[in-house]
Amino acid sequence: MKTYAIGDIQGCLEPLKMLMKKIEHDTPDARYLFAGDLVNRGPHSLETLRFVRDMGEMAVSVLGNHDLHLLAIAAGARKKERLGSLQAIFDAPDGDELIDWLRRRPLAYAESGMLLVHAGVLPQWTVEQTLMLAKEVESVLQGPDWMVFMQEMYGDQPATWQDDLTGTDRLRCIVNGLTRLRFCSEDGEMEFDAKEGLSEAPAGFIPWFDVKARQTKNDTIIFGHWSALGLLLRPDLMALDTGCVWGRQLTAVRLDDRALYQVDCQGLCTPDVF
Structure with a gap:
C-alpha cells in the first residue's frame, strides 16, 4: 500500500477531493498522512473534518495550530467571534463527536x-523524544481535564526547551514546538512573530531545520504550517504547505519515491477567517 503526505487543507475540501482523485488514478488503495490544520480559514471546515474522519484507518492527521484553535473555542478558552466556517461545526448535530475525534x-x-x-521539531529533540513528548500532550488532550489545559495552552514562554520543564510550561513548550515553530536560534530559542519566508528571518534566528546541531538532521521530517516557505523537498525534509487557502496549490508527495501531485486552488478556496 502506497502512502501520500498532504499539506495544510484548512477547510478547502474541493481541492482535496481533486487531489485525491489524481492520486487514486495511480493508486486506488492509497493511504494518507495529513500535516495538520484540517480546519479554519477555508469554507468547508465541517465537511473536511467529516471527510477525513470517515477515511478511518486509511488516514492519519496530526494536530495543527488551527485544529488546536478549534479545540480551544470548544473548551471556552477562545471567544466564539468571527468563526467563519468553524461555526458550522458547533451548529452541526455531530459537532461534539467531531471535536472529540479531533x-x-x-x-x-x-x-x-x-x-x-x-x-x-526543536533541535534538541530526537525522533524518539519527539514522539514521547507528543504523547505527554496527547494524554492530556484525550483525558478528562483537556478543557482545563486549553485554558492554559496559549503563550510564548518558555521559548527554549529544557528537559526539566514541568507542568503547563512543559506542555506549552511541546505544543509550540510541534505546531507553531518556524524560526529558532542555534540553541533552540523559538521565535513566533516572523511568518514570512526564509529571507525574512529575524536577526539571530534561522529556520528550525537549518540548525547545525539538530538531532533529527539524519531523519526525514514531513511538515506543513509555513505557507510562505512553500514546497521544499530535501533528503531530510518535506515542507508541504503550499498555500491552498491563499489560492496557490494543495500538494501531496508519495513517500516511497517522492512523486509530486498538486492541484491549483485558485477560485476553489477563499479564506473567510484571518
Whole structure:
C-alpha cells in the first residue's frame, strides 16, 4: 500500500477531493498522512473534518495550530467571534463527536523512517523524544481535564526547551514546538512573530531545520504550517504547505519515491477567517 503526505487543507475540501482523485488514478488503495490544520480559514471546515474522519484507518492527521484553535473555542478558552466556517461545526448535530475525534489525533507520527508533525521539531529533540513528548500532550488532550489545559495552552514562554520543564510550561513548550515553530536560534530559542519566508528571518534566528546541531538532521521530517516557505523537498525534509487557502496549490508527495501531485486552488478556496 502506497502512502501520500498532504499539506495544510484548512477547510478547502474541493481541492482535496481533486487531489485525491489524481492520486487514486495511480493508486486506488492509497493511504494518507495529513500535516495538520484540517480546519479554519477555508469554507468547508465541517465537511473536511467529516471527510477525513470517515477515511478511518486509511488516514492519519496530526494536530495543527488551527485544529488546536478549534479545540480551544470548544473548551471556552477562545471567544466564539468571527468563526467563519468553524461555526458550522458547533451548529452541526455531530459537532461534539467531531471535536472529540479531533482531540484524539496525534501531535507527531512516525512510520517508514519518517516523522510527521505540523510545524517543526526543536533541535534538541530526537525522533524518539519527539514522539514521547507528543504523547505527554496527547494524554492530556484525550483525558478528562483537556478543557482545563486549553485554558492554559496559549503563550510564548518558555521559548527554549529544557528537559526539566514541568507542568503547563512543559506542555506549552511541546505544543509550540510541534505546531507553531518556524524560526529558532542555534540553541533552540523559538521565535513566533516572523511568518514570512526564509529571507525574512529575524536577526539571530534561522529556520528550525537549518540548525547545525539538530538531532533529527539524519531523519526525514514531513511538515506543513509555513505557507510562505512553500514546497521544499530535501533528503531530510518535506515542507508541504503550499498555500491552498491563499489560492496557490494543495500538494501531496508519495513517500516511497517522492512523486509530486498538486492541484491549483485558485477560485476553489477563499479564506473567510484571518
